[in-house]
Amino acid sequence: xxxxxxxxxxxxxxxxxxxxxxxxxxxxxxxxxxxxxxxxxxxxxxxxxxxxxxxxxxxxxxxxxxxxxxxxxxxxxxxxxxxxxxxxxxxxxxxxxxxxxxxxxxxxxxxxxxxxxxxxxxxxxxxxxxxxxxxxxxxxxxxxxxxxxxxxxxxxxxxxxxxxxxxxxxxxxxxxxxxxxxxxxxxxxxxxxxxxxxxxxxxxxxxxxxxxxxxxxxxxxxxxxxxxxxxxxxxxxxxxxxxxxxxxxxxxxxxxxxxxxxxxxxxxxxxxxxxxxxxxxxxxxxxxxxxxxxxxxxxxxxxxxxxxxxxxxxxxxxxxxxxxxxxxxxxxxxxxxxxxxxxxxxxxxxxxxxxxxxxxxxxxxxxxxxxxxxxxxxxxxxxxxxxxxxxxxxxxx
Amino acid sequence: xxxxxxxxxxxxxxxxxxxxxxxxxxxxxxxxxxxxxxxxxxxxxxxxxxxxxxxxxxxxxxxxxxxxxxxxxxxxxxxxxxxxxxxxxxxxxxxxxxxxxxxxxxxxxxxxxxxxxxxxxxxxxxxxxxxxxxxxxxxxxxxxxxxxxxxxxxxxxxxxxxxxxxxxxxxxxxxxxxxxxxxxxxxxxxxxxxxxxxxxxxxxxxxxxxxxxxxxxxxxxxxxxxxxxxxxxxxxxxxxxxxxxxxxxx
Numbered sequence: 001x002x003x004x005x006x007x008x009x010x011x012x013x014x015x016x017x018x019x020x021x022x023x024x025x026x027x028x029x030x031x032x033x034x035x036x037x038x039x040x041x042x043x044x045x046x047x048x049x050x051x052x053x054x055x056x057x058x059x060x061x062x063x064x065x066x067x068x069x070x071x072x073x074x075x076x077x078x079x080x081x082x083x084x085x086x087x088x089x090x091x092x093x094x095x096x097x098x099x100x101x102x103x104x105x106x107x108x109x110x111x112x113x114x115x116x117x118x119x120x121x122x123x124x125x126x127x128x129x130x131x132x133x134x135x136x137x138x139x140x141x142x143x144x145x146x147x148x149x150x151x152x153x154x155x156x157x158x159x160x161x162x163x164x165x166x167x168x169x170x171x172x173x174x175x176x177x178x179x180x181x182x183x184x185x186x187x188x189x190x191x192x193x194x195x196x197x198x199x200x201x202x203x204x205x206x207x208x209x210x211x212x213x214x215x216x217x218x219x220x221x222x223x224x225x226x227x228x229x230x231x232x233x234x235x236x237x238x239x240x241x242x243x244x245x246x247x248x249x250x251x252x253x254x255x256x257x258x259x260x261x262x263x264x265x266x267x268x269x270x271x272x273x274x275x276x277x278x279x280x281x282x283x284x285x286x287x288x289x290x291x292x293x294x295x296x297x298x299x300x301x302x303x304x305x306x307x308x309x310x311x312x313x314x315x316x317x318x319x320x321x322x323x324x325x326x327x328x329x330x331x332x333x334x335x336x337x338x339x340x341x342x343x344x345x346x347x348x349x350x351x352x353x354x355x356x357x358x359x360x361x362x363x364x365x366x367x368x369x370x371x372x373x374x375x376x377x378x379x380x381x382x383x384x385x386x387x388x389x390x391x392x393x394x395x396x397x
Numbered sequence: 398x399x400x401x402x403x404x405x406x407x408x409x410x411x412x413x414x415x416x417x418x419x420x421x422x423x424x425x426x427x428x429x430x431x432x433x434x435x436x437x438x439x440x441x442x443x444x445x446x447x448x449x450x451x452x453x454x455x456x457x458x459x460x461x462x463x464x465x466x467x468x469x470x471x472x473x474x475x476x477x478x479x480x481x482x483x484x485x486x487x488x489x490x491x492x493x494x495x496x497x498x499x500x501x502x503x504x505x506x507x508x509x510x511x512x513x514x515x516x517x518x519x520x521x522x523x524x525x526x527x528x529x530x531x532x533x534x535x536x537x538x539x540x541x542x543x544x545x546x547x548x549x550x551x552x553x554x555x556x557x558x559x560x561x562x563x564x565x566x567x568x569x570x571x572x573x574x575x576x577x578x579x580x581x582x583x584x585x586x587x588x589x590x591x592x593x594x595x596x597x598x599x600x601x602x603x604x605x606x607x608x609x610x611x612x613x614x615x616x617x618x619x620x621x622x623x624x625x626x627x628x629x630x631x632x633x634x635x636x637x638x639x640x641x642x643x644x645x646x647x
Binding site: 301 | 447449452454477478480481484485487489491493494495503504506507508553556557560
C-alpha cells in the first residue's frame with residue numbers, strides 16, 4: 001500500500017520540476033520571439049514610404065533609422081555625405097505640399113495629390129519625400145526606398161530613444177543601457193561600503209542583544225514594497241537633492257542611485273553578514289591564538305574567507321538594482337539621454353519597458369523594441385550570474 | 398623551574414562550575430598530557446593558558462595562572478602579546494584560506510614583521526621543524542587546502558611555531574588524523590620538547606603514554622591525579638585513574 005503511494009508522490013514532484021523548467025523555457029522563447037521581430041520591422045513609420053528622384057543613386061543601405069533621422073532633422077544637408085552627388089537635400093513632408101501647389105491644383109477632395117507628388121519628385125533632383133503609401137501614384141516615376149528594416153546596429157549603437165519620431169522611430173539602446181548601468185554603479189558604490197560596514201559590525205562587533213534587534217529590522221527593509229521606496233524617494237530625496245545642488249528638477253540619476261542603494265542594502269547586509277558569520281570559529285581562534293588582534297583577524301582571515309559570500313551579496317545587490325523598475329521610474333526623471341553627470345535625469349531599461357509597454361501597439365516596432373530591451377536585460381543578469389558562479393568556483397578551488 | 402603554575406583555579410561557564418580547585422606546576426621543556434573523559438574540563442583548562450576562553454561570553458575565572466611567574470589574568474596584560482608566547486594547535490586542522498607560505502608567515506605578519514627575507518627564512522625553518530618542508534617546498538604558493546589532513550595539521554603546528562612561542566598548547570592534535578599522520582605528529586611533539594613546553598590534550602591514552610613526560614587525569618572538572626607519565630600508567634594512586642586508563646571506566 002505504501003509503495004504505490006510513494007511512487008505517486010515522487011511522480012508529482014518530478015512533474016512540478018518539469019513544469020517549472022518548461023514554463024521558464026517558454027518565457028525565454030516568447031521573449032526572444034517577440035524581440036527579434038524588431039529587425040524585420042520597417043525603419044520607416046508604418047503606412048509611409050520614402051521617395052527619391054529617379055536619378056538619385058544613393059545606395060539603399062544608407063537609409064537606415066539613424067540616418068533618416070539625421071536627414072529629416074537637417075543634420076545632414078547634402079547628398080554627398082551619403083555617398084551621392086554634391087547636391088543639397090530637399091526635405092519634403094506631406095504638409096509641405098501647399099508650398100508647391102495651390103488648393104485648386106490639389107483638388108477639392110485632394111484627389112490630385114498623388115499626381116502632384118509624382119510630378120514634384122520627378123522634377124526635383126535633390127528631394128527626399130516622406131509620404132503615405134496611399135499617395136504613391138500607380139505610374140510613380142521616382143525611386144521608392146522600401147523594405148528598409150531596423151538593423152541591429154540601429155538598436156545597439158543608436159544614441160537616441162525616440163519611439164514616436166517621424167519618419168523613422170529611434171530605438172537606440174545606448175541612452176537606456178548607460179542610464180541603467182550608471183544608476184546601478186552608483187547605487188552599489190553607495191551601498192557597498194555602508195552595507196559591508198554594517199554586516200561586519202553585526203557579525204563581529206555588535207553585542208548579541210543589539211544584533212538581535214538590528215538583524216530583523218534590516219530584514220524588514222527588504223519587505224517594503226518598491227513603490228513605497230519610490231514614493232519616499234520622490235517626496236524626500238528628490239526635493240532634498242534639488243535644494244542642495246540648486247537644480248531645476250531634483251529627479252536625477254543621484255536620486256535613483258540613492259533609492260536603489262537603500263533598496264539593495266538589506267540584501268547586501270544579510271547575505272554578507274551570513275557569509276561572515278559562516279567563517280568557522282576555529283579559523284578565528286587560530287588567528288587570535290597567533291597574537292592577531294580582533295581587527296587583524298577580521299581583515300586578514302574572516303573577510304578573505306567570506307570573499308565569495310560577499311561577492312554574491314554584491315552581485316545580488318547589483319541584480320536588484322538593475323532589475324528594479326518602479327522606484328527608479330518614480331525618481332529618475334525619465335529622460336532617455338546618455339547621462340554625463342549624476343545630477344541629470346536619466347532613464348533605465350526596466351523603467352522604459354514599464355512606462356511604454358502600455359502605449360506600444362502589440363506587434364509593432366515599438367512593442368518589439370521593448371521586448372528587445374527585455375532581452376538585453378536578460379543577458380545582463382545572465383552575465384552577472386555566470387560571473388558570480390565563476391568567482392565562487394575559483395575561490396573554492 | 399616552573400614555566401606554568403595554576404593556583405586554586407576555578408572556572409565557570411555561567412553557573413556551571415567547569416574546573417574545581419586545580420593546582421598544577423608545569424616545568425620548562427616538558428611534555429604534559431591532559432587525559433580524561435569528554436566534558437571533564439581538560440580542554441577548558443588548556444584554553445586558560447592563552448586566554449582563549451575570553452572569547453566565550455559569560456565565563457569567569459577565580460584563582461591565578463602564572464606563566465614565568467606573571468599572572469596572565471592580571472589587569473593590563475596584553476592578550477595578543479601573551480598569545481605570541483603561547484602557541485596553540487587545534488583539534489581539527491584549521492589553515493587559513495591562503496597559500497602554504499602565507500599560512501606560516503601569518504603570525505609574523507600580524508606581529509609587524511616586515512623583513513621579507515627573515516620571513517622566508519623563518520617559514521623554511523619552521524616547516525622543516527614540522528617535518529613538512531620536503532613535502533611542500535615546491536608548492537609553497539598553493540592553497541593550504543590542497544594539503545592532506547595530516548599535512549594541514551603539521552602546517553598548523555609550523556604556523557604556531559613560526560612566532561617562536563615558548564609554550565605550545567595542543568588540543569587533541571591528532572584526533573582527526575590517520576595513523577601514519579598521527580605517528581608523524583607524535584614524533585614531532587617529542588622533538589618539540591627540546592625547545593618548547595608542550596601541553597597536549599588527548600583522548601588517546603597510548604598517545605599520552607608515548608609522548609608525554611607527565612600526565613594529568615581530569616574527571617568532572619577536578620584534577621584527580623598528576624604525576625610522571627610512567628607512574629600514572631603503571632601505578633596510579635587513585636582508583637578512578639586506574640579504571641580510566643585500563644578502559645574499565647563507565
